[in-house]
Structures are given as C-alpha cells and as structure tokens.
Amino acid sequence: MKALLQPHRIVMLLIAAGLVMWICLAGRWDWLWEPKYQTLILQGVWRTIWLLALSVLIGFALAVPLGLAQASGPWYLAVPARVFCTVIRGTPLLLQVWLLYYGLGSLFPGIPWIRESDLWPILRQAWPYALLALSLSYAGYEGEVMRGAFASVPRGQIEAARAMGMPRHKILTRISFPQALQSVLPTLGGETVLQLKATPLVATITVLEIYAASSRVRQDLLITYEPLFFVAAVYLALAGVIVLGFAWLESRRPRRTA
C-alpha cells in the first residue's frame, strides 16, 4: 500500500483516471443503455466465459495423456502425441479454426448419416467448431507443458512408490500426476490468460462472443473506439479474475521452501 502511494504513482493514477474520465465523457456510450445491445453484450460475455471454461477443461483433459505419452509412453503413443503438439503449436489458431469450420462444415452436409443424426442441428451451428478448435489448441500447448511436468517429477519419487509395491496406475494418479500438476499450476494461470486472448478469433466464424458483440456495435453505430475500449476493459477484468483465481489455487497448496 505504501509503495502504491509514491508521489509519481499518484500522479500516474490521476492521469489514468483523467484519461478514463475523458473517454467516458467525450465518447459515445448511449448504446450501453439500449436493451438490444445490453443483451448482446451480456450474451457475448457469457459465451466467452463458457467457451473459455469448457475449452480449458476439455483441452487439459486431453493434455494430460498427451504429456504422459510424450514423457514416458511407448513410441507408438509418443510419436503421434508429439506430432499433434507440433502441428497445433506450429500453425496459427485462426487457420485451425477456419480449417475445422469451413473444412468440416463443407464435408458434413455431404454425409447422409450425419445429416440425419440427432446431432445435425448442433453441427449446423458454429460454436461446436469453435469449441473444438479452442480445445485442441489448448491441448496442444498444454500437452507440451505437461510433458515437461511429467518428465521433471524426480525419479526417486516414483522409485519409492514402486519399491512399496504400488501398481502403475496408482503411481500415476497418486504420485506423478499430483506432482506434475503442482509444478504446472503457476504456468497454467498464464496459459489460461493466453487462451482467453485467443477466444475472439472465433468471432470470424460467426460465434457471437463479446468481441463479436463489440464489432456489431461498431458496425451498427459507425463508432470505432468506444466498443474497443469497452471489450478491452472486459478482457482486462476477465484476465484479472483468472490471475487471481490461479493465485488463490496456488496459495492453497503447501509451499516448497528453498
């Protein structure tokens, strides 16, 4: 608190407050009070949040086996896992999103049993492709992270478990995985912020999340900056929540000293 109140910081805070005030007063914000845009924005925020949450969960669930396969799997699992991670990490997410949406989207209607299945109404929408692309992307990046995490669990830990006669899957779930998770937790927060920053890309395939909602406002009202400032604030807030959440998760775990 003391550090925050150094004279130059107070001046900087005042300047920042002044800028915000100026943006609020000089900009055009009437649309924020129109019910039409309010629902658009609320829905957008909600879509962003669940796209993020689901893709992180699915992606992480995929990342664990991907990391494990690379760290200690047999070659016929390690190689495909490695290729998958390399491809995901080596190509732009936008390209992946478009490949899945336009590619699969053009393929599915030609396959009768898909078109007649109960899933078809869902597959005709854009969000499944968005969720799939985001999940695979997270899986690719986190698979690499988990590989490092599994590889860095000290051998002695596993040998100790083996020496006590623990079966392999028990060693994995009780020893390796908790330790790997503990070591990636600090990075995971940052990675999740990165994932948040990736979500606006799905606006390009007509998913109406918060960025797309702001684009709609921009096009409807022909204003440039206000909606951009607004989404920027929303993303900053979401990123802040993620960082705080992970800091809290981390603080609940026992600290390793020295």
Place this chain on the structure above:
Amino acid sequence: MESTLGLLALSPPGWGGTLLVALWASIRIAVGAFGIGLVIGLAGAYGKIYGGPILRDCLGVYTTMVRALPELILILLLYFGLTDLMNRALLVMGYERIQISGVVAGIIVLGVVQGAYATEILRGAILAVPAGQIEAAKAMGMPARKVASRITLPTMLGLALPGLSNLWLIATKDTALMAIVGFNELTLATRQAASTTKAFFTFFIAAGLIYLVITLISTWGFARLERWARRGDPPRQAGGR
C-alpha cells in the same frame, strides 16, 4: 483430393502463386515485427532494470496491458489509433492524409506487441547474468556501454534464446491476425482461394504445412544459435539421476 491438388499450381488457374505472394507478405511482417520487438525489448529491459521509478512504472503498464489484452484488439486499437493520430498530425501541419500500407501497419503494430514480451524475456535474461561476469569487466575499466555490448548481451543470449525462439514463432503465427483487418497475408489468401474453389481442405492443409515448415526450420535454426551462444557453458554432468 487428387483433382484439387492441381489448384496449388503456381500459375493460374492454380492459386500457388497467389499464396506465395501472400507468404512473402507474412514473412516480411513477421521479420519486421520481430526486429522492432527486439529493439523495443532491449530498450525496455534496460529501462526496467536501470531506469528511474517513473520509467519503470510506465514500462510496467505497457507490458502488463499488452500481455493482458487480446492481440486482435491491440491490433485494431493501435491500427486505428496510430493512423488517426498520424493523420491528425499531418492535417494540423497542413499535409494531406495518407493511407499507411498494410505491411508497414502490420510491422509496427505487431512490433509493439512483440516488444512487450521481448522486454520481459530480455529483462529476465539480463538479470540472470552472474554479477561476477559484469564485475570482472568493470574491474578492468570497461566503460558501461562496452560492458553491455561485449559481456552482458553475449552472456544473456543463451538464456534469452529459448524465449526469443518462442516469440519469433508467435510473430509468424500472429501475422495471421492481420487477415482479420483485411490484410492479404497467407491465411487470408488461403481462405479466399479455398472459398472460391471450395477445396477447403486442400488449401488450409497446404497453408498449415507452410507454417509448419517455417516453424520447424526456425526451431532448428534457433536451436543451433543457442548451441553456439552456450558454447562456453560447462559440460553436462554425465550420469545424473
């Protein structure tokens, strides 16, 4: 599939030539942005370490904001903001408005984004240089700038290269974001080719392979560079547990 491979031919009706032109634009943006990012990053890192409290706080705001906001929004804000500001300045000075070319805009905007990440990477690497290396140079009467260029930078290079390699890959992939502001780089050209010909898989996979090749070559190159930069590192202890 076989029938659509012909669409990748270099000359029309194949789209290969279009894609290569777009690839060239992507590469120019990536190289330029990475270069600007390095310059900003180096200045920012030294500013964060040795600068006064005001400079440090300003740099802190810069790196935090850039790293917390989606690149797409930064690109739009910077693109509109910078062109607006520049044109206003030009009008005030009595010049005509100008249209910034897509490549230049892309380089500047992505460079500013890269600079924030580079600042953090280089700062960490500079701080990780053992104090004794710098003290030995000072003790021999090396001027501060010589110490920076001949001791600190070469020593921290090995530590910074993995991060920089990653950053360069981000630069190549972030060029795809310029597609969203309508700039004709590889990803946008691919989508145009794909939607014109309806051969979605062919084109998207071809573009994916191009990106992948760039990634693999760069990774290999950076790994060699790192090995060179770490030529003085102690030999690995054999047989560690």
Place this chain on the structure above:
Amino acid sequence: MSIATAAAPGNVTGSVTGKAEAIRVENLHKSFGPHEVLKGVSISAKEGDVVTLIGGSGSGKSTLLRCVNFLETPSSGRILIGGEEVRCRGDGTPSDRRQIERIRQSLGMVFQQFNLWTHKTVLENLIEVPVHVLKKPKDEAVATARKLLDRVGLAAKENAYPAFLSGGQQQRAAIARALCMEPRAMLFDEPTSALDPELVGEVLAVIRSLADEGRTMLLVTHEMKFAREVSDHIVYLYNGLIEEEGPPDQLFGAPQSARLKQFLKSVS
C-alpha cells in the same frame, strides 16, 4: 596508530623507504545502509610492496579491496592510486567516470570466483580489454597474452572455454587476464578460497612469482603461512577497523592484541 603510519610517508614498517606510493587509503568508511562495515581504515602500499589483509569472516576485507577498485563507493575517506586522488561528488560517488575507468585499468583484480567470461575462450578473455577497450593491435595483444599464458602454465589451454578448466587453471587464467593490462598493482581477493586443496599450490606459486618480481599487491588471504612468506606488511582487520599491523614476522611471531592471538590460534 594506523593513521599515523599512513600519514607519515616512508615510515611504513617493512617497506623500503624512498619509493613512490602505489595505493593509499585514508580513513575509509563504508556503510551498507545502517550497517557500517569499514569504520575508518588507512593503508598504504609502496611500489613493489606486498600488503596482506587478514581477518575473520565479515571483518570487511573484501569491502576494503572493492573500494580501492571503486566496485563499492566509499562512504567517506580518500583513496589515492599512484598519487592520483579520485574526485568524488558530495554524496561520495565518483564524479568522473573516465577517471575511474582509467584507474581500474591500472589495477588488476583477481576474484575469489575467478569470473572469467564464460562465452569467451581463455585467449579471448585475455585480449578482450586490451583490444576492445585500449585499442591495442590485435596481434600485439595476442602475443602478450600467449606469453602470459605460458608463464602461468596454460599455453595449451588458450582455446578452451573457462568452464572446461579446473578451478586452479581458471584462477591462473584470471591472473593472466589481469596481468594483460600491465597493471600498476594487483588486487587479490581470497584467490584460493574457492579451490580444492590440491589446486591451491599451483595458484599460490604464480602469485609468489609475481611477488618475487617486485609487483605491488594488495592481497586478502586465509593462507597464513603463504602470507607470512610473501608479504612485506600484514594488516589485521577486526570488525571494520585495523586491530594490528606490522611486518609479518612481528605480527605472526609476536602478536600484541588478544584478538589477533585468538584469530591466529583459530586459523592454524
């Protein structure tokens, strides 16, 4: 009493009178925050003198040596190198960067941890400052460097990177690097403390040969036997002050202060 000896040139016991003063420290104070590490220390080394600082851990030996080279900024006091006083601002920081650089170039510092530059080969370490700061012709610098490497017994290692050398070899290379500057005086800060016992001898032999050829040296060491053999003058520091000083035979043979007696007992 230390100030008295230092203030009267030619009276420093154990040194030949009539020689110029290479290093002179007057009433040096140094604090880190509230912690005063040096509380008024004066020493003097004439050309060709070997002055050795001994004392317990934390007594301020390294700090004193680092102040002489301005790696630490003294809180107060005067430091003269070759009769030249370093000009300081009111707050004690040196006012002339160039002057500091020039003075440092005339003092060869050898660190406990060697501090050879890891990204340069041994030869590159030696010619770095002569070529890139002093702008000597490269072949000339290389010739000098080779001669010095030969002298410290490292002629075969000129293209090795420091990490591939033993500690003793690294320290000998570091000494050669300091000698490359043709320094007016050498500063050694516990040059053998980081070495395995079997490597200490080879480094001490090099330092001894430097002492024998009449180099001015300021030496911090815990090797008491060696200190007694090579030094002209011994200074015992206790808690930031000079507790006792004098020629080696007097200091080791007939220590006056109880603390020095205690200290000598504890290290032998």
